[in-house]
Amino acid sequence: xxxxxxxxxxxxxxxxxxxxxxxxxxxxxxxxxxxxxxxxxxxxxxxxxxxxxxxxxxxxxxxxxxxxxxxxxxxxxxxxxxxxxxxxxxxxxxxxxxxxxxxxxxxxxxxxxxxxxxxxxxxxxxxxxxxxxxxxxxxxxxxxxxxxxxxxxxxxxxxxxxxxxxxxxxxxxxxxxxxxxxxxxxxxxxxxxxxxxxxxxxxxxxxxxxxxxxxxxxxxxxxxxxxxxxxxxxxxxxxxxxxxxxxxxxxxxxxxxxxxxxxxxxxxxxxx
Numbered sequence: 001x002x003x004x005x006x007x008x009x010x011x012x013x014x015x016x017x018x019x020x021x022x023x024x025x026x027x028x029x030x031x032x033x034x035x036x037x038x039x040x041x042x043x044x045x046x047x048x049x050x051x052x053x054x055x056x057x058x059x060x061x062x063x064x065x066x067x068x069x070x071x072x073x074x075x076x077x078x079x080x081x082x083x084x085x086x087x088x089x090x091x092x093x094x095x096x097x098x099x100x101x102x103x104x105x106x107x108x109x110x111x112x113x114x115x116x117x118x119x120x121x122x123x124x125x126x127x128x129x130x131x132x133x134x135x136x137x138x139x140x141x142x143x144x145x146x147x148x149x150x151x152x153x154x155x156x157x158x159x160x161x162x163x164x165x166x167x168x169x170x171x172x173x174x175x176x177x178x179x180x181x182x183x184x185x186x187x188x189x190x191x192x193x194x195x196x197x198x199x200x201x202x203x204x205x206x207x208x209x210x211x212x213x214x215x216x217x218x219x220x221x222x223x224x225x226x227x228x229x230x231x232x233x234x235x236x237x238x239x240x241x242x243x244x245x246x247x248x249x250x251x252x253x254x255x256x257x258x259x260x261x262x263x264x265x266x267x268x269x270x271x272x
Contacts, residue, residue, distance in 0.1 A: 004029050011040025019212035020249045042217050045070045045169040051093045052085045058095060059083065062120040065151065070169040075120060078131040078261070079147030080140065082123045083116075097123050099140065133261065141262050146183050149199040149233060152261045154185060160233060160256055163188050165197060171213055182207055184214040186228075194225040200234045207232060208246040208253065227252065235260045 001024040005013050010028035014037040017023035027034040045068060052073050056066040064075035064082060075083040083097045084104075097119040098104030114122070130140040131148065141148075150167060157165040165187035174181070182200040189195050196218050198211040215230045229252045232243070236257040247253040 001025070002027060004034060005037065007037075010037035013037065015039035015042065016209040016213065019209070019216060020246075021251065022249065042171065042213055044217070044221075048073055049093070055085045055093070055095050058117050059120065062117050063124050064120065065154065065167065067167045068169045070171075070173045072173075076147065076151065076167075077124045077127050079144050079149070079151035080127055080131060081144070082127055083120050095120070099123070099127070099143075131262075135262070144180075145201040145262065146180050146199045148261050149201065149235075149258065150183050150185055150197075152258070153197060153199070153233065157187060158190075159258055160197060160231060161190055162195060162197065163190050163192075168196075168214070168218060171210060171217070180204070182210045182214075184211075184218075186218050186222075189229065193229055194222075194227075195229040195231055197231045197233055200232065200238070202238055203240050203243075204238075205242065207234075207243055208250060211253065212250055229254070231256060233258060 003013060003017070003024045003026045005026055005028060007028040007030050010026055014026040017026050018039055026037040028037040048068060048071070055073060059066045059075035062075070064077050067074050067076050069081075069084070073085040074081045080099060082099060083095055085093055086096050087093055095116045096104040097116065127140055129135070130138040135141055153160055153162070154165050154167060157163060165185040168184050168186050170181060170183060180201050182198050182204060184196055184198045186194070186196050196211070196215045198207070198214055200207045211230050211232055215228050219225070219228050230250075232247065232253070232255045234255075234257055239255060239257050244255060247255055
């Protein structure tokens with residue numbers, strides 16, 4: 001099979017196609033001519049400055065998970081961002097607490113006098129009330145559900161046969177909390193096999209390609225670990241035959257499902 005693509009996106013398509021067994025060839029179209037596309041490298045997450053990484057201790061003390069969010073340090077609770085490190089007009093790193101930009105601005109106005117750790121604890125307590133099994137529907141339990149899945153697995157990696165899992169940056173920087181984008185963690189299976197776990201919610205047709213991008217990036221960044229398995233995790237209702245057919249065309253890829261953390265049968269992290 002041959003795919004004709006605009007030159008601007010042909011490089012990304014060529015990289016993704018090469019990750020599949022018998023993947024299609026990709027031709028870059030420029031005007032009336034077409035030529036084989038060269039795979040474009042995946043952009044690597046930038047290294048976080050030391051003064052920003054220093055806020056990780058405050059995040060952990062408050063009960064949040066510290067996440068490198070492709071160029072910025074964020075605090076997550078049950079997969080939802082509750083704070084991030086930014087820089088003020090003088091270029092000084094500071095911790096802003098809140099869910100989304102509007103909430104961070106409101107928190108600064110109402111609770112700006114509180115120590116950052118105390119403000120973060122308050123935010124986590126609010127999120128914990130809504131982001132738990134059996135909680136009534138609320139905006140706080142509708143956002144970033146794929147990251148909620150990941151948080152469950154980091155909290156209990158044995159749920160998918162793993163001994164340990166840690167979050168990794170997204171493939172690209174996020175511009176908003178809205179929308180669902182597959183998110184990943186790396187670690188090891190119970191037998192020590194290195195693994196990349198990618199969580200998704202909904203019928204995401206790019207899931208397998210995204211997962212292969214994650215695996216290729218992490219293998220290149222961690223060459224001593226050797227070949228990694230790729231495990232795709234989603235709610236049971238989202239396991240679609242189309243995704244299974246794609247996964248079957250790539251090596252060492254498997255799919256599993258878990259109970260939705262916004263359902264009544266799943267465990268959830270507890271607030272500090």
